[in-house]
Amino acid sequence: MTRVLVVEDDAQLARALVINLQARQYTVDAAPDGGTALRLVAAEQPDMILLDLGLPDMDGIDVIKALRGWSRAPVLVLSARSGSEDKIRALDAGADDYMTKPFSMDELLARLRAATRRTRESPPPTHTAMVVSTDVFTIDLLAKKVRRADRDVRLTPTEWHLLEILVNHPGVLVSQRRLLTEVWGPSYSGKTNYLRVYMAQLRRKLEADPAHPRHLITEPGMGYRFEA
Helix, strand or coil: EEEEEEEEECHHHHHHHHHHHHCCCCEEEEEEEHHHHHHHHHHHCCCEEEEECEECCHHHHHHHHHHCCCCCCEEEEEEEECCCHHHHHHHHHHCEEEEECCHHHHHHHEEEEHHHHHHCCCCCCCCCCCCECCCEEEEEECCEEEECCCCECCCCHHHHHHHHHHHHHCCCEHHHHHHHHHHCCHHHHHHHHHHHHHHHHHHHHHHCCCCCCEEEEEECCCCCECCC
16 A cells, blocks of 8 residues: 655645545555654655645755655655746755645646656666675675675674665665564564664774764664665
8 A cells, every 4th residue: 555644734734635645545644844754754664755845844845855865755745835946946856746735636646646656667776786895894795794804794693684674775764663673573663772782883893983984874763774
């Protein structure tokens, strides 16, 4: 089932969008501001984002820019801003489509279907190379080995599992909940202290400067990502 995130501070409009989407068998989350939206994208990984630009805590353009650092989910802007400059800024920031308020619900649904269809028809990303190299360490995913300064780095099974998940999604934010669920199981989905401890251990073993990591990056309150 397609999951949609509605980012809208107008409670009445947000409710109307949620009701209409749920009636058409979409799974829907809602966020009243940009900060909540970013946390929900990290946690729920929606297939589509409907985004208002006039949010109470940050401009919607900044939300798009933040998302495009780690999410490829299509973004359909729903905004009262009708000027061409606003549309250009949103599209240049990474939005996939733009609709001006007020809008027809039928047209919105049609554009939503088109965006999700394009996403499904896009070729899947190529699999991560079996050997991934950084300026400090090298990871052999097939042999399950890590080398640094021409020496093998000893990782525990848990450390390896975390590293493997992140390396297989280069440049993409992996949510805390997903990491906890995949490594420790569903009952540990809220144990974020586990991640802090193990990620700190990985950084001590792999990063040149663990206090200022370049490859194992934290997105506070959301998750982690690997940058080669």
